[in-house]
Amino acid sequence: MDYGLGRYVGLVQRTLEGLEREFCGVEYKNGDQVYVPIHQADRLTRYIGPDGSPPTPGNLGTQNGRDKRKVREAVQEVAQDLLDLYARRHVAEGSPSAPITPGRANSSPVSLC
Numbered sequence: 001m002d003y004g005l006g007r008y009v010g011l012v013q014r015t016l017e018g019l020e021r022e023f024c025g026v027e028y029k030n031g032d033q034v035y036v037p038i039h040q041a042d043r044l045t046r047y048i049g050p051d052g053s054p055p056t057p058g059n060l061g062t063q064n065g066r067d068k069r070k071v072r073e074a075v076q077e078v079a080q081d082l083l084d085l086y087a088r089r090h091v092a093e094g095s096p097s098a099p100i101t102p103g104r105a106n107s108s109p110v111s112l113c
Contacts, residue, residue, distance in 0.1 A: 003034055004058045005047060011038070032060040
């Protein structure tokens with residue numbers, strides 16, 4: 001979430017402030033690593049690419065801003081497409097169909113052309 005796309009390498013025991021703690025290890029390009037405390041594991045999400053091929057880990061700290069910008073732009077584009085679709089539906093002329101009453105067959109003929 002904060003550092004971009006990395007590869008989960010498993011649980012790692014580390015000593016921090018004199019206490020042994022457990023972390024989720026995440027490895028990035030060039031061997032960079034981040035250790036996420038186990039109680040913050042919800043900050044990690046599994047990435048599933050569009051074609052099922054394994055993703056390539058990014059450079060730690062360099063692509064994050066660019067990737068977030070690209071995702072933000074893609075989300076805005078989808079939102080605009082949805083707004084356009086709903087606006088077209090709102091102004092489209094037509095008559096509403098009769099409500100279907102449960103337990104009673106609708107007597108209107110239907111064409112599926």
